[in-house]
Amino acid sequence: MIFIDPLFLFLFLPVTLIAFYLALLTRGRNEALLVIFTASIIFYAPYGISSVFLLLVALLVNFGVSNALLAMDDSNPYRRVLYGCGQGYNIASLCYFKYKIVTVLLGDNNDFLTDIAGVAIPAGISFYTFHQAAFLADAYVREKSVVEFFEGTRSLRSGFWAFCRYGAFVSFFPQLIIGPITYLHEFHPQVKSRKFISFDPLDIAVGLAFISIGMFKKVVIADNIAPTVDLVFGAAGAGAVMDPAHAWIGALSYMAQLYFDFSGYSDMALGLARMFGLRYPLNFYSPFNANGIL
Missing domain, CATH: 1.20.58 (Methane Monooxygenase Hydroxylase; Chain G, domain 1)
Incomplete structure (x- = not known):
């Protein structure tokens, strides 16, 4: 789906706006951000089920690693290892899908080379990967907005809502395909403000x-x-x-x-x-x- 598509302009956008403001004014921030997250996945779905799956996996990996980094003490030697694994996942996904790096060590394995060359690049992978890499870096240094974002996420219910907020932040459909890459300290204060819960x-x-x-x-x-x-x-x-x-x-x-x-x-x-x-x-x-x- 693209912004100039009549289906987007005259159906998807109005329905999403109505659902968003109904949820915001009658339920609250979390429910409104859940609407944004759900709508963003629907917006992304025409690019392929496999692309949606990769996006959801990336969200789960980065959300889980960020949460674990904040839960660990700075003195824990595994904290840096975990951070490296999280960023390694982000870099590896870009190398495989975006840049299609093929090592010369593959030699004459032409079938594998053909498979790599035929991999479709998921739409927006650069934007949402760098988006999450920046978030992960902020979690590692315990940036104030990230710490506040994860406060009270020790229960299953609160963790679910935190993931929905995170999903809305990363996959928000206006920026999902072409950016801009934003930081949580630009997003979080806006959704926390009293002005956000009004029309x-x-x-x-x-x-x-x-x-x-x-x-x-x-x-x-x-x-x-x-x-x-x-x-x-x-x-x-x-x-x-x-x-x-x-x-x-x-x-x-x-x-x-x-x-x-x-x-x-x-x-x-x-x-x-x-x-x-x-x-x-x-x-x-x-x-x-x-x-x-x-």
């Missing part, structure tokens, strides 16, 4: 404005530049000789298409989060003005 029409208005701007960038600008890009790159791929003017047109068109595509989706993600009363950081802020990667 503010301004959040809906601002969210719709961001979504409209993002859709204009994506549908009107980026998608209308795409045919020019396809024409120039298709000709180059077919072996046609490109004169400098056409080469520059292709290169600049591609740059503009990529920019407005990412910028549009980023604006929509911010707008969707705002409709649920959450303010997420800008993750596509004037990249052409940047003087470095940070």
